[in-house]
Structure formats: C-alpha cells, structure tokens
Amino acid sequence: MSSSIVLINPFIVPEGKLEESIKYWESHRDFLKTQPGYISTKLHRSLETQSFLxxxxxxxxxxxxxxxQDAFxxxxxxxxxxxxxxxxxxxxxxxxxxxxxxE
Structure with missing residues (x-):
C-alpha cells in the first residue's frame, strides 16, 4: 500500500463561472506544486452530455x-x-x- 494521502475536492460551480473557476484552481495548483511533499494533481470536469446518470x-x-497529511x-x-x-x-x-x- 502507498503511504501517500489523496485530496479529493469536488466543486459546485455556479452557472457561467466554469472558466473562472478553472483559472482560480490553476493559480492554487501552481503554488502548491512547488511545495515539499507535492506529488501530483488533476482537475476533472464533468461531461455536459445527457446520460442516464x-x-x-x-x-x-x-x-x-x-x-x-503534514506536508499537505x-x-x-x-x-x-x-x-x-x-x-x-x-x-x-x-x-x-x-x-x-x-488496490
């Protein structure tokens, strides 16, 4: 087992604020990736297509x-x-x- 920790942060994004929210996330990511203990991060966007879900x-x-957790x-x-x-x-x-x- 890995001894690393995982941050999962889901965001409720207001209508019309998706791009602004992504830029906000990018500014935070750019800072955090320079910090000791950082391994990786990925931002996921929900698919806008209609589905049974x-x-x-x-x-x-x-x-x-x-x-x-201390590094984070x-x-x-x-x-x-x-x-x-x-x-x-x-x-x-x-x-x-x-x-x-x-796993």
Whole structure:
C-alpha cells in the first residue's frame, strides 16, 4: 500500500463561472506544486452530455496526491498566506483527505 494521502475536492460551480473557476484552481495548483511533499494533481470536469446518470452536482473535481497529511497541511497554510486571489463568487469546494485501503 502507498503511504501517500489523496485530496479529493469536488466543486459546485455556479452557472457561467466554469472558466473562472478553472483559472482560480490553476493559480492554487501552481503554488502548491512547488511545495515539499507535492506529488501530483488533476482537475476533472464533468461531461455536459445527457446520460442516464443525470446532471452532475459537481462540475469540477480535484484529485491530488501528497506524500503526507503534514506536508499537505503545511502547503495549504503557506498558500493561504502567499496567495491573495479573489474567490470565485458561488464556488463551493468540499475537500477531504483520504488514504488508499485497497488496490
């Protein structure tokens, strides 16, 4: 088993704010990827096509891997001090940290 941790952060994106939300995410990603313990991150966008699944509640989902919870927490604290980016109005993230328990 991997000892790294995974951040999964689904975002509720307001109508008409998708591109602005992606740019907001990119500015945070650019900072975090310079921090010790960062491994990778990918931003996923829901498919806009109609399917039997219906419309996705979360238009964007960020999945990031970090060496440890301490490394992630330290990086986020530094980011909050360093970045002075204006939030996207109505953008709501619901982040949580996970560990792999089965592969």
């Amino acid at each position: 219906g419309e996705a509640k979360y238009k964007l989902i960020n999945v990031a891997e970090w060496e440890s 927490n330290s990086a986020v604290q530094k980011m909050q001090l360093a970045l002075n980016t204006e939030r996207v109005e109505g953008l709501v993230g619901q982040p949580a940290l996970y560990e792999v328990v089965r």
